[in-house]
Amino acid sequence: MPFNRKPQKFNTAINVVEIGTGDKAIKLGGASVFPFYTFDGPIGNTAKVGVEISDMGLEGEPAGVKAYYEGCTTMAEIAKKAAEMPGADFVSLKLEGGDPNGVNKSVEELIAVVKEVVDAIDAPLVIQGCKNAEKDGELLAKAAEACQGKNVLLMSAKEENYKAVGAAAGLAYNQKVGAESAVDINLAKQLNVVTTQLGVKAESIVMNVGTATVGYGYDYVISTLDRIRAAALTQADKMLQMPIITPVSSETWGVKEATADEADAPAGWGCVEKRGISMEVQTAAADLVSGSDAVILKHPASVAAIAKMIKELS
Amino acid sequence: MALTGIQIFKMSPKKNCKECGSPTCMAFCMKVAQGAVDISACPHFSADAIAQLSEATAPPMKTIKIGAGENEYSLGGETVLYRHEKTFVNKTRYAATLCSCMDDATIDAKIEAAKVVDYERIGERMFTEALFVNCAEGTDAAKYAEVAKKAAATGRPVILNTTCADCAKAALAEIKAAKPVLNAANAANYAEMNAIATEAGVVLGVSGTSVDELYDTVAALEAAGNKNLVLDVTMDTIKATYEAAVEVRRGAIKNNDRTFGYPSIVNVAKLADGDVALEQALAAAFTMKYGSIVVVSEMDYAMALPVFGLRQNLFTDPQKPMKVAPGIYPLNGADENSICLTTVDFALTYFLVSGELERSGVPVNLIIQDAGGLSVLTSWAAGKLSSTSVSDFMKAEVEPKIANRKLIIPGKVAVLKGDIEAKLPGWEVIVAPLEAVQLVKFLKDMQAAGQC
Numbered sequence: 205m206p207f208n209r210k211p212q213k214f215n216t217a218i219n220v221v222e223i224g225t226g227d228k229a230i231k232l233g234g235a236s237v238f239p240f241y242t243f244d245g246p247i248g249n250t251a252k253v254g255v256e257i258s259d260m261g262l263e264g265e266p267a268g269v270k271a272y273y274e275g276c277t278t279m280a281e282i283a284k285k286a287a288e289m290p291g292a293d294f295v296s297l298k299l300e301g302g303d304p305n306g307v308n309k310s311v312e313e314l315i316a317v318v319k320e321v322v323d324a325i326d327a328p329l330v331i332q333g334c335k336n337a338e339k340d341g342e343l344l345a346k347a348a349e350a351c352q353g354k355n356v357l358l359m360s361a362k363e364e365n366y367k368a369v370g371a372a373a374g375l376a377y378n379q380k381v382g383a384e385s386a387v388d389i390n391l392a393k394q395l396n397v398v399t400t401q402l403g404v405k406a407e408s409i410v411m412n413v414g415t416a417t418v419g420y421g422y423d424y425v426i427s428t429l430d431r432i433r434a435a436a437l438t439q440a441d442k443m444l445q446m447p448i449i450t451p452v453s454s455e456t457w458g459v460k461e462a463t464a465d466e467a468d469a470p471a472g473w474g475c476v477e478k479r480g481i482s483m484e485v486q487t488a489a490a491d492l493v494s495g496s497d498a499v500i501l502k503h504p505a506s507v508a509a510i511a512k513m514i515k516e517l518s
Numbered sequence: 519m520a521l522t523g524i525q526i527f528k529m530s531p532k533k534n535c536k537e538c539g540s541p542t543c544m545a546f547c548m549k550v551a552q553g554a555v556d557i558s559a560c561p562h563f564s565a566d567a568i569a570q571l572s573e574a575t576a577p578p579m580k581t582i583k584i585g586a587g588e589n590e591y592s593l594g595g596e597t598v599l600y601r602h603e604k605t606f607v608n609k610t611r612y613a614a615t616l617c618s619c620m621d622d623a624t625i626d627a628k629i630e631a632a633k634v635v636d637y638e639r640i641g642e643r644m645f646t647e648a649l650f651v652n653c654a655e656g657t658d659a660a661k662y663a664e665v666a667k668k669a670a671a672t673g674r675p676v677i678l679n680t681t682c683a684d685c686a687k688a689a690l691a692e693i694k695a696a697k698p699v700l701n702a703a704n705a706a707n708y709a710e711m712n713a714i715a716t717e718a719g720v721v722l723g724v725s726g727t728s729v730d731e732l733y734d735t736v737a738a739l740e741a742a743g744n745k746n747l748v749l750d751v752t753m754d755t756i757k758a759t760y761e762a763a764v765e766v767r768r769g770a771i772k773n774n775d776r777t778f779g780y781p782s783i784v785n786v787a788k789l790a791d792g793d794v795a796l797e798q799a800l801a802a803a804f805t806m807k808y809g810s811i812v813v814v815s816e817m818d819y820a821m822a823l824p825v826f827g828l829r830q831n832l833f834t835d836p837q838k839p840m841k842v843a844p845g846i847y848p849l850n851g852a853d854e855n856s857i858c859l860t861t862v863d864f865a866l867t868y869f870l871v872s873g874e875l876e877r878s879g880v881p882v883n884l885i886i887q888d889a890g891g892l893s894v895l896t897s898w899a900a901g902k903l904s905s906t907s908v909s910d911f912m913k914a915e916v917e918p919k920i921a922n923r924k925l926i927i928p929g930k931v932a933v934l935k936g937d938i939e940a941k942l943p944g945w946e947v948i949v950a951p952l953e954a955v956q957l958v959k960f961l962k963d964m965q966a967a968g969q970c
Contacts, residue, residue, distance in 0.1 A: 207733035209765070210773050243761040305959040335955065418802065419639070419827020420873070421866035423834045426806070427602040434600070460876060461823040472634050478820040485795050486802035486824035493806045509795030513803065516756035 213237055213245035216440040218447050218497065219407050220249065223294065223357045223380055224328025230293050232410060232497045233447030238433060239495050240517040250518040251492050252293040253511050254330055254500040255286040256453050259301045259309065259317045265502075266457070266477050272504045279317050280324035287327035289504055291511025294328040296359075296500045297321050298454060302334030302343055311343050318347045322354050330382070330500070332451060333360035341365035345372035348379045359412055359449070360384050363391070366399050374404030382449060387414030387424045389431045389444070396443045409446045410498075417456045418487045429494035447497035456483040457502070481505050489513060521574045523548035529571065531562040553577060553597050579770045579779040581608065582748055584648075584721055585675030586697040591647065593748065593810040594781035599771050605835040608781075610805045611647040612825065613677055613813045615787050616669055618662045618685075619654035625665060628816065629672060635822040640842055640865060644826040646674070646817040650785070651689075653680030663688035670696045677701050677723065677783070677811065686714050694718040699811075701725070701750055701783060705735050712744050723783060725750035728758070729765045737777050748810065749778070752785040756800065759789060760807065767808040781810030788813070801825050805832065839891035840865035844911070846919060847872065852881035854919060857970035859926040859950065860908060862889035862897050870954040878961040880970060883920055887911040894928045905937030912942055924970065926950045 218233040234248020241247065261282065262270050272289070276282045286295045297318065301309040314334075322329050331347050333340035337360075344358045345368050359382030361369035366383065373379040383399055385391040392413045400406050413432060416422045429448065435441040456462055462480035466473065473479065484506040488499040492514065501507050527547040538560045540546035549555045550571075557563060557571055581595030591611055598604045614632040616625055629649070636645040649669040653662050662680065666689035669676045676698040678689050686702050701723030703711040708724070715722035724739060724747055726732030732749060739747060751762035769778035784804040790797030797814060798821055804812050805828055814821060834840050841863045848856070849872060861871050863886050875882050887907060889897035897903040912925065923945050927934060929952040939947045951960050964970045 205737070207730050207765075207769065207777075208773070208775070210769075212768075240760060241764065242757065243765070305956060417827075418824045419831060420869045421831070422828060423601070423831035423836070423840075424866070426832060427600070427836065430600045431602055458877065459873060461827075470637070473819045473823075475820070479823060481795060482798045482820040483824045485798045486828060489799040489802040490806050490828055493803045505795050509793070509799050512793070512796055513756070513799045517760055517803075518757075 209243075211237075211244035212241065212437075214437040214440070216437060216445070218248060218436060219409075219445050221380055221407060221410050221447055223330065223355060223410075225353070225355050226326060228326045228328060229355070230328050232449070235497075236437070238437070239493050242518065247518060249497070251496065251514045252498040253291055253507055253514070254294045254296040254449075254498060255289050255292045255507060256296045256298055256332075256451070256500050256502040257282050257286050257321075258298045259314055260307070266480055268477055268481075268505060269503055279320045283321040283324045287325045289507050291507040292327070294330055294498075295321070295325055296330040296332060296451070298332040299334050299343060299347075302336070302339055304336050304339055306334075311339075311346055314343060315346050315350050318350050322351045322356065328356070329354060330357040330359060330449070332454070332500075335360075337362050337364035341368035344369045348373040348377040351379065352377050355379060357382050357410055357449070359451070361395075361399065363395060366395060367402060370399045370402045370404050374399070374408050375402070380408050380410060382410050382412050383446070384412040385414060387416070387421075387428050389413075389428055389435065392428070392432060393441070393443050396446060400443070406442060406446065411446045411448050412450065413448055415450050415452065415455050415491070417459045417483060418490055419461075420455075420459060422487070422490070426490070426494055429491070429496065433495035448495055449498040449500070450488075450491045450496040451500040452488045452491060453484055453500060453502040453506075456480070456487050459483065485509050521551060521571065523551040526550050526557075526571060529563070529567040530560070531564075533562055535562065537561055576776075577779075578774055578776065579767075579781075580745065582721055582746065582781050584697060584699050584748075586695065587673075589647075589673050589675055590697070591675060594779075596767070596771060599768060601832060601834075602836055605837065606833045608810070609833040610809055610829055611675075611811050612801075612817060613648035613650040613811055614646050614817045615650045615652060615813060615815050616665060617652040617654055618657040618665050619652070625668060629668060631816055631818070632674075633672070635817050635819055639826065639830060640840060642830055644822060646822075648675045648677060648811065650677045650679055650787075650813045653678075653682055653685050657682065657685060659684040659688035663692045666698070667692045669693075670698065675699070677813070679723075681707060683707070683710055683714060686711065690714065690718040690720065694720055697721075699723050699748060699783075701748070703735065703739065705731050708735050708739055709742070712739055712742055715746075716744060721746050721748055723748050723750050725752065727753070729762050732762065732766075733777060736780070740777065747780045748783055749780050750783040750785070752783065752788055756789050759784060760803075763804060763808045782808060783811045783813065784809035785813040787815035790815075797821075798824070802828055805829055841891035842868045842886055844886050844888045844915075846916060847884040847886060848881075849875050849884055850879055850881045852883045854921045856881040856883050856920075857922055857924045857926065857964075858883045858885050858912075858916060858920060860885040860887065860912075861928055862892060862894050862903055863887065864889065864891050864893050864897075867893055871957070874954045874957040875961070878958040880961040880965050882961065882970075883916075883922070885912070885916055885925075894930045898931050898934075903931065905934045905941055908934065908938050909941035912945070924948060929953075
């Protein structure tokens with residue numbers, strides 16, 4: 205008796221969300237099967253890879269990242285170079301300098317960076333906040349205003365500030381809203397529910413359901429992604445059918461496997477940059493097969509490898 | 519089709535004798551239905567009923583053992599497709615690649631390199647568990663056997679990857695006692711390879727050029743009486759391999775197709791073909807998507823640290839939180855004069871807190887006490903984190919070793935400050951911020967103020 209295939213194809217699909225404008229615009233989502241199950245049915249738009257840059261410039265970046273951006277002195281130059289990175293589909297600007305517990309740059313100063321970046325590139329832009337919900341509420345709302353007509357995605361709309369971010373990005377300036385929750389399917393759904401109640405269209409929401417580095421509580425990430433994708437497809441849960449974007453590099457380059465210099469690390473660990481790339485690549489690969497529609501990376505080697513994996517699997 | 523507890527209960531003796539360890543027959547049948555206990559635990563089921571039930575209650579995926587002695591590993595035996603549905607049971611094992619095409623010096627170097635990665639992470643030993651021995655086209659059987667022997671001398675299970683019958687025989691003659699896998703059968707040669715594997719008493723690896731061909735070959739081998747198999751799902755392309763890995767596991771577990779109820783091998787070294795970062799990506803992807811053995815070209819720390827961390831997370835039982843061992847963890851070069859900071863033993867909390875502490879660069883003694891593997895608020899609510907538990911632990915374990923008398927407690931249990939101070943004379947208790955991310959600034963400020 206030959207093998208009896210039983211495809212898991214569903215009569216529903218992940219929402220399609222477009223980011224950016226013109227030829228370089230990208231679409232996230234659209235799958236009506238589990239991640240990369242091309243043999244079951246249409247996987248929709250292929251998963252996308254973003255390149256993360258920071259308002260803090262290249263300070264503290266790994267050598268390979270610095271080398272890639274060599275000669276770039278302004279944020280506009282860095283952004284352009286990021287958009288050209290082989291394998292990159294979009295650019296993600298992280299406004300980490302705004303953190304009140306860190307450098308605490310003013311909102312005006314950061315908005316100037318946002319303008320510089322968004323004007324410099326044709327590629328779609330995804331803006332990440334500074335991790336402080338209160339400041340992000342103001343910062344991201346202003347960023348939405350500054351990027352009018354560019355159809356950018358503003359991440360970091362959390363439970364605490366979704367009203368400010370959602371109203372500005374989703375309602376006033378017609379941008380896309382990134383709903384960020386902390387590795388829990390119920391929190392993710394709740395945030396989508398209240399954001400849509402605010403008047404933001406479900407088709408304008410992308411979820412960041414939380415992220416971790418492999419080995420660091422990543423079990424919760426796996427199960428959250430698995431369960432969200434299962435609910436979206438098998439139960440056609442409209443409030444969980446938003447595409448998922450996962451910032452990877454901001455987590456993976458902070459753990460000791462990626463930061464301990466060869467001299468300080470345990471014997472045999474070898475070159476720190478190679479370890480960092482592997483942490484980034486493996487976390488991204490795991491995110492993608494669990495249901496992320498986009499990942500945000502930063503090392504050119506990681507971007508190339510993940511773009512290739514996506515191409516091979518799609 | 520799996521039976522429900524009620525269906526099994528109808529056939530049970532209904533004696534409630536408790537000999538199986540369950541309080542009632544009903545409870546026992548429920549456990550059997552879930553696969554938690556084997557039906558043979560009940561001495562009173564009639565032979566008839568057992569025969570009827572054993573087929574229906576047999577696990578959908580066989581557990582196959584490879585290797586010998588302390589290096590024997592169980593593969594497969596999974597009952598779910600996603601970890602949240604229950605738990606994964608037999609973790610993915612990793613094999614480094616050797617080839618008969620390499621010269622002796624290279625082989626020796628590769629074997630030594632495979633031993634380099636060996637460390638412990640949250641109570642689990644992480645190392646290259648197996649060796650995968652490729653057989654180059656036209657290899658002399660004696661040469662192949664020699665490489666196999668060298669690989670087996672490491673004590674690790676060996677996977678003999680050859681389609682040459684003479685090479686297989688020669689290698690097995692040397693190392694069959696170590697219970698290697700003979701990854702050799704395909705649609706063309708399965709009858710011959712089946713005889714060789716069966717005679718040597720080893721697991722036979724089966725491959726195919728498509729999912730359907732693989733299925734037919736496994737069916738033919740089962741018909742020939744061999745159910746001691748692993749399935750090499752590696753195909754020509756990454757896409758086809760992903761399809762095969764998913765179809766095999768899903769066929770077995772979701773669709774109860776026992777022909778695919780075997781563990782799988784995924785050779786990511788072959789798929790990546792020298793692209794190091796792509797190989798790392800694929801190792802992670804196929805750890806997630808159903809590789810029982812993942813073959814890498816070599817296991818260095820860059821590959822190992824993330825992939826073993828991923829595996830540890832993936833195979834954690836969702837019902838049992840991961841815990842770190844209680845004790846004093848000196849960070850950033852802390853010594854007996856450095857400030858103390860305490861939190862719970864829940865692995866996620868530990869990693870978050872220790873990560874932020876390391877980032878601060880301030881020398882700190884991180885004190886982990888037994889809180890039942892729960893998070894700060896949960897363990898406090900459950901009474902496992904209390905002023906008494908903290909003060910007892912500090913007195914017994916910390917006071918004899920640490921001279922500093924400042925203790926930082928989690929911001930979420932600020933309410934404990936007074937009680938702890940009362941129970942720990944001589945200590946100054948400081949309340950940390952609510953969130954771990956705020957620790958960096960908090961500690962740096964303390965350092966700047968000369969408080970630690």
